[in-house]
Amino acid sequence: MHKFPRFIEYKALFFRILLAYVFYFLARVLFFIYNSDLIKVDGVVDFFRLCYHGIAFDTTSILYINSLFIILSVFPVLVNAKKGYQKFLFYLYFVTNLLAYVFNFADFIYYRFIFGRSTKASLESLENESNKGLLFLSFVIDYWHVFLLFFLTAYVWIRLYKLVKVKEHSQKPTLKYFATSIVSFLLILTLCVGGIRGDFRKSTRPINLLDASRYVTNSSQADLVLNTPFAIIRTWSANMFKKENYLPKATVDSLLVPIKQYKNNPSTKPNIVVFILESFGREYSGAFNKDVKIADYESYTPFIDSLSQSSLIYTNAYANGWKSIHGVSSVIAGIPSFKVAFTSSPYPKQKIESLVSTLKSDGYDTSFFHGAPNGSMGFLGFGNILGYDHYYGKNEFNNDAEFDGVWGIWDEPFFQYFNKTISKKKQPFMATMFSVSSHAPYQIPEKYEGKFPKGKVNINQCIGYTDFALQRFFAEAKKQPWYNNTIFVMVADHGNTIAYEEYRKEFNKHTVPILFFTPNKKYVGVNNDWAQQIDIYPTLLDMIGYQKPFRSWGRSLINDKQVPPFVIKHSGNVYQYMSGNYICTFDGKKAVGFYDKNDKAMERNLINRRNPEMDSLEMRCKAFIQDYMERVIDKRLTTVK
Known part of the structure; x- marks a missing residue:
């Protein structure tokens, strides 16, 4: 033996x-x-x-x-x-x-x-x-x-x-x-x-x-x-997708308008650069907290705060999911994630109308950049489904001397690589940059130790580092011929470590900054109304005068008069539908709570004092869920009605 x-x-x-x-x-x-x-x-x-x-x-x-x-x-x-x-x-x-x-x-x-x-x-x-x-x-x-x-x-x-x-x-x-x-x-x-x-x-x-x-x-x-x-x-165990029949289809279409077509602006073809910033919750940026009464508040984004003065910013915006891949799905494809993420469901491998497909149909070159090892977070797979022409990751950067040892290439060098790469492209182009460094284990390059405030929580100095990387990117990008003909977008994928009690309140969870910047300052101002990640896709198409109909559950933040400002997300095992003066919580069958828009801590349920506006919120929430489930399951995430 x-x-x-x-x-x-x-x-x-x-x-x-x-x-x-x-x-x-x-x-x-x-x-x-x-x-x-x-x-x-x-x-x-x-x-x-x-x-x-x-x-x-x-x-x-x-x-x-x-x-x-x-x-x-x-x-x-x-x-x-x-x-x-x-x-x-x-x-x-x-x-x-x-x-x-x-x-x-x-x-x-x-x-x-x-x-x-x-x-x-x-x-x-x-x-x-x-x-x-x-x-x-x-x-x-x-x-x-x-x-x-x-x-x-x-x-x-x-x-x-x-x-x-x-x-x-x-x-x-x-x-x-x-x-x-x-x-x-x-x-x-x-x-x-x-x-x-x-x-x-x-x-x-x-x-x-x-x-x-x-x-x-x-x-x-x-x-x-x-x-x-x-x-x-x-x-x-992941399939929580189920068709609902709350309302007649005509009612759903009238409330939701799932097929959009904007003719507010002349047709143009500016370049579009979308920064999806890892864990960059709204809490960390001073420009988005001017009206929030927080004692001893500190901002960690001096560059974004400065840029905001020449930008159109949304200070009451939310993520439509809670993970990085949900952010990509929401921002680029306008598809939110609820109890079970769309990207983890049985349904993501289908034809999806998105910012990628619509811009490609108008002659845009499309690219996705992420400094982590290729395929990390599911971005490469979902990017291929959306149809990006190019994917640039740690492999393409090809210099492990700039590797942080955990997640990917430090933001500063990778943002410079981003600038050099898109500067070689033929215009018009659309490029998505998903940052890396503002993430656990909350490290910054050794050469910058002590440069950024440690702050109140572990992520704060990382936020400062990524903000600095953005400043360096813009300093170089503005030297390029494509810069003045570009719309820049900044948004977080989701939040992260919370320092202030205000952001621990239920209805302040998953808040993100949304910023649109154009060098010609066409879009400037502060908007405090409801906004969300899924609004970015239709807003950009409205800005460039995209003339064709397209599928979108979001709304143009600059011109849409058909659908009032709203936010839909899922938290605490219920849908949360926010619009007008109230927030409705919906358990999938019926509304279980109504709260004043300022009652972010859910301290006073007004369900026994229902009024027509509350009834409208519940109906619109039902319309969204019904159309969402039907289109995802039936694989109709295009302009097909």
């Missing part, structure tokens, strides 16, 4: 898990053969490149599905090598694996109808069918070859499994046996957790469907990178 007490058992486990990878690869090959006319792949090398990237998604599925099998295979007990125990593991392995694996085969055919991997939502679509038996029988008859392939594959898989056996032997309960077993068990468990998350490095979240789009040159290729068990697992 091998000197290591359980070597044969671990060897068998490794072989059995490796077999799963082999058959997931086979399923991917067959999936492509059945759907090669729908998935554009540029040759054999491109196919294997996509398969390689699919390994991470296969790993998540295989380890998730086999988690109990793995635990029981390596658990430090004395019966693992017994014949009966190994027989039990055999049945556990194939019951769990084949039940999951069959969904890959179902998608050989089903993909042709839904143009995407099946998700939990796909399974739920069958719930209301009363003739499931007949549907299944019809499927078996029409696609008998898929069933034949599945059973042949399962047969081969079982035969191969039996090639490596664990021979029954008696094991003495020695110290060496238990010590090595426990250490191995913990190590294997750790590796499995990393594999299920999809990333063994520092990662903010497990990989999801969106990450498959990081590696594609054509959106359909994401479905080749994915596997169906992964798509179902990742959407199993």
